[in-house]
Amino acid sequence: MNLRELSERLNLSQTTVSRALNGYPEVNEQTRARVAAAAAKFNYRPNVRARTLATGRAMAIGHIIPFSNQNEMVNVVFADFIAGAGEVYAGHGYSMSLALVRDEDELSAYRGVAEKGAVDGIIVHSPARDDPRIAVLADLDIPFLVHGRVSEVKTPYAWLDVNNTCAIATGTGHLLDLGHRRIGLINGEERLDFAQRRRDGYLAALAAAGLAPDPALMHSAEMSEPRGHSAAHRMLDLPQPPTALVASSLVLALGVRRAIEERGLRMGRDVSVLCFDDELSYLPNGTDRPQFTAMRSSVRAAGRRCAELLMGQIAEPDQPLPTELWEADLVIGASTGPCPQRDL
Amino acid sequence: MNLRELSERLNLSQTTVSRALNGYPEVNEQTRARVAAAAAKFNYRPNVRARTLATGRAMAIGHIIPFSNQNEMVNVVFADFIAGAGEVYAGHGYSMSLALVRDEDELSAYRGVAEKGAVDGIIVHSPARDDPRIAVLADLDIPFLVHGRVSEVKTPYAWLDVNNTCAIATGTGHLLDLGHRRIGLINGEERLDFAQRRRDGYLAALAAAGLAPDPALMHSAEMSEPRGHSAAHRMLDLPQPPTALVASSLVLALGVRRAIEERGLRMGRDVSVLCFDDELSYLPNGTDRPQFTAMRSSVRAAGRRCAELLMGQIAEPDQPLPTELWEADLVIGASTGPCPQRDL
DNA sequence: TCCGCCATTCAAAGCGCTTTGAAGTGATTC
């Protein structure tokens, strides 16, 4: 059942039927009711493909998720971000088009997704420091918004980011306040922008306390549980082990905790742990008395907001490009405590 | 730059240009080269919307992820499944359209996604025992495939599932072989089909060993870390606590482990834990000496296979509906050991 | 009675591509 058939059945023109169904005012209310009834009766649904061709809008947002070959890990936060964005899209009649893209086909993939007309806008995930995607997208002349930032790109672009530097500086400062002096950092891959910024925050906090960084206390790798586990072990094996660890994600922190406990130590007493908590729905850190002391910022909320900002950009392309910087909250949990007076 | 413009520039008809670009044989190789060069030069990309209208195929697969209001948790396995499916789609020129759907708008959402022509096929996630979606989709007359099964639906439909009953029966049997007699089950929500089947497997193994199930040792809730944690505590608080626990997912098992350690017990010695491991990329259980003894089946591989099966169905609609049942592997890890001879 | 106006409705022109059926070339065959 298509528009032509329906309009023939009703003895009306396609124009009138289309307008009746789309709520245009220049249709007699009686006619509109008749059309609506027939549409329901014959179970008519307009063909999306034809509609998008005619209107010129795809009513879809593209999300491009990069994943490399060496490291097939799908970003842990991705599901929650998508959930947040998806909620908003649904409320606005947009659909969401996902593309998982291997690093090496990045460029072609952008063409694939942004290929003329498949989507009205794009959200860029997991940007690297000098992410080439920004230039490509700017060139493609399609609205896009970056979840995160791209330090090395100086041309303006739309983004929403957590203040990672400040967050980790605050967190590290909290550990310093507790008296810790040897503090390790277990970070994500530092080619990614957020990880680089978190590292900056860590270094800034140490510097502010007059401490020199120790390369042996800085680790960077993909953010999985076993990585956190092995990195923590390695640091705790040092002649001068850290008394506190900063983990760049809750998943890493889980591995850190396992390592601590395997050594017969207690987290929060013998070793303090602070992590960044994206408030993932399936890995909640607790509300009243969180398991981990953390810098907290909901990635799901970020997804929602990114969706809103991008749709706003699409609706009003002449507005300045939106940028938003969110501050993370420090929440005190059970994983931190005063520095043990080990050598006194 | 569209096809018409390009063909005018080349002094060729749209037909020839279209055929040249799409690899049809009836085009002079010299002409084809000329067309290809011009297309590259003018950066021509065919408009996807127009193409799908003309061909009648959307070249997109829809994924519908349900989430309820009480429980906003996005299925943990979802990201990995999507990653697997996405890889396969990319290789076949398909794109992936996601819809996050609140339980209450389920029906309308199906119309939204399957709305005439938006997608060529649909993958159904997290089916419940008597999932109403199957009937709706069958009615919509669009190819679809269920990841999991729907026990109460008797009409044929395409599916791919892990043999959950058998997997958990095997796992529980393993614990029984180790001498455990009080074994707890920490399951997912049992309105979901897979959880129901896992429960069946647990009960079957107990029955085979001549043991009666104890309701106090059976827990069912959403699969998050804190739920595993609280459920384990509750069971270990019983006058006759279990000596072994079966957890329906690795995330639950993480909470279980935390509870065990909080009580000063050691997992694998004092309390054995067996879980179902979906081989999530960011929560690997280890390969040589896994942290947890587990029934293992890769959800990413399932995603890949589901995508293949669905695309096969779309390509050859007259073939019988595919169904596939996968067996999970028992992998022995550090979390299980012989039943402690507590009261002897 | 005529005119202009408002409320409806319509025919037709796209949107940009694919695909059908026909036609224009030489070259080859009888």
Add this chain to the structure above:
DNA sequence: GAATCACTTCAAAGCGCTTTGAATGGCGGA
């Protein structure tokens, strides 16, 4: 020299919708 054929190319008809610009008819005011 006419007929056949393979190889290329083309004009035009969709695909199913939206939207423009025009037409229709009923009505009150002049």
